[in-house]
Amino acid sequence: MSQTASVWVVLLLALLAANLPFVNERLFGAVAIGARKKLAVRFGELVVLYFIAGGIGLLFERRAGQIAAQGWEFYAVTGALFIVLAFPGFTWRYLMKHRH
Known part of the structure; x- marks a missing residue:
């Protein structure tokens, strides 16, 4: 696969991963839980x-080549x-x- x-x-x-917790009531989209998920979950x-x-x-x-070192700024930006x-x-x- 190209870079x-x-x-x-x-x-x-x-x-897709960022929206998965909000589009279903299952834990990680796979594990059924009894009640509605709370916002903290x-x-x-x-x-x-x-x-x-x-x-x-x-x-x-890693597959493309050498891994670049990252500081806290990288994680702050990617988290945002x-x-x-x-x-x-x-x-x-x-x-x-929503209509229930």
């Missing part, structure tokens, strides 16, 4: 999925980007009216 394609794959994966999922998406990006970077990518799912879950 450009791997960047797009990681971005698409991050978009959704944020916890968001943090775990951030690290999973970052780990996949790290694997792509992940939160921005989660906005459509958050909006759909909490800001739009």
Whole structure:
């Protein structure tokens, strides 16, 4: 896979992972839980999925060549980007009216 394609794959994966906690009532989209998920559980999922998406990006970077050292600024920016990518799912879950 080319470097450009791997960047797009990681971005698409991050978009899907950021919205996954908000579009269903299952834990990580797979484990059924009895009640509705609370916002804190959704944020916890968001943090775990951030690290999973970052780990996949790290694997792509390792496969492409040498891994670049990152400081706290990198993680602050990518965390903020992940939160921005989660906005459509958050909006759909909490800001739009749904018929039940």
